[in-house]
Amino acid sequence: MATNTPKQTSHLKREILVRLIKAYLSDNFEENTRLIPYDMRPKGSEVPYRCCIHQERAVLRDRVIAGLGLSIEDAEDSELLSSLAKKALERKEPEEHPLTVLHTACHGCVPSRIYVTDLCQGCVARPCESTCRFGAIKVEHGKSVIDPSKCKNCGMCAQVCPYQAIAKIIVPCENACPVGAITKDEDGLAHIDFEKCISCGKCVSACPFGAVHKKSQVIDILKAIKEGKKLVAMLAPAIMGQLPCTPKQLKQAIMKLGFSDVIEVAEGADITSANEAAEFKERMEKGDKFMTTSCCAAYNELVEKHLPEIKPFRSETKTPAYYTAELVKKEMPDAVTVFFSPCVAKRREAMQNPNIDFVLNFEELGAWFIAMNVQVADCDEADYRKESSAQARNFANTGGVAAAVNSLLEDDEKAQAYVVDGLNKQSIRDLKKFAKNGQCEFGNLIEVMACTGGCLGGSSTINAYKPALKQLTNYVNESPEIKTVVKK
């Protein structure tokens, strides 16, 4: 599986977050923030990626802006990082759109197109010519030539070439986006259309130049701690496979950062499971042919923006984050809630939910541990207030949500689960078809996860997919059965 392959861009982005948090914790946040690009590329240092040290620093400066939670597009080139740091401190709430594109890093890749390479042998069979439905490819002077005015980028010629001489050139961000929200403009640079964007974060992982950034809320969270507010960490189930320590040590480690309580979102997942099982039963009795899950934030945004026709089939049940935040705010009205997230999309969900104040992703958490020198494996163990079920803790794994719902249904009402393991152009077409036909031939409970592998494959995760799954599974296996936790 191609999830979470190691990337230099992640290393760079995390290094910046560590330096930014260290700057915040220092006695001069603004000045030390301004110095980050110079500290990372001091006079005479190597120039690993760009043309010269000045461009290196300029790109790093822009990356710091995203770390401050500000839009890179909106920041003036002439503005100093120190003044931007001040702005970040002064804002009352995080910015609306969670992503921002760094144009100084955007390579302005060549436009997506079909390209005949030198490997073309000008063969006699010429399958490229005969397969093209648009008459766009002809052999001239012994080589195939594409007429760009006729070519529709379908790639058929590339598929049939016996020499593999025709390449389909892609723009990685455009190619990764399942909804066509990121495109290269006339200037050759990528732009995100936020009317279309579903915050799935696939462009963030896809860009080889690391040009798409998540706007961090870490400064807002650090500030709330400094102001003496009571912060409650709400941990998405995927976190239990992310760091080299036990779940109970992780709680203690997070307490060390200044949180006053740490709660598993699996608590809310137990409620989601119970409600969704009851809803599924009711819908099937009513004669519905299928129901989709509703806990993935990117899927929910997809439904809102691109797939309204599937809305009647989507469960009305709220997400685990929703129920958990509701519980916390009810019990502790003065608490500031922070959702610990594997992905970008949850930031959008949090913005629409007044019970979730901030979102911290796993990479930011990791950077925070580094900045504060917290060795997670050396922490003592602390108990969570509630023992959540194995099935709830397995929500992070693809298939986990459907399995949890099913384990609460009686034998004669069991759902036939169909799992959409990652949103892409094809799986979205499939979902459209199910909605149009009012049925799905593969099952009656469709679990939709935007990321391949489920939340463990989220774009803000730290651990590689396989070891993360192993670690999470160990935790799941030592947790109680859902039927003993959720009472009817």
Added chain:
Amino acid sequence: MEKISVKVCLGTTCFVMGSANLQELIDIVPAKYGDKVDVSGVPCLGLCATDWEFSKAPYVKVNNEVVKEATVEKVLNEIEKQLGKK
């Protein structure tokens, strides 16, 4: 012949900065070199603590040789180098 010892640091800093992706070495190395090389994930080696050295994490130790900003490729190269010497 002495066995080569490979220690993949799984301390918090190294893990976050990339050794999470080096865990596959624990499977790859024995499959490739059998009992000539010992490989294991170890608690913090203490290399990240000084100054700003976290930025050079993840660290892997191949015998006494420290591999900075380690990748699977870099570590395998270092193993080859040391096997060749002996």
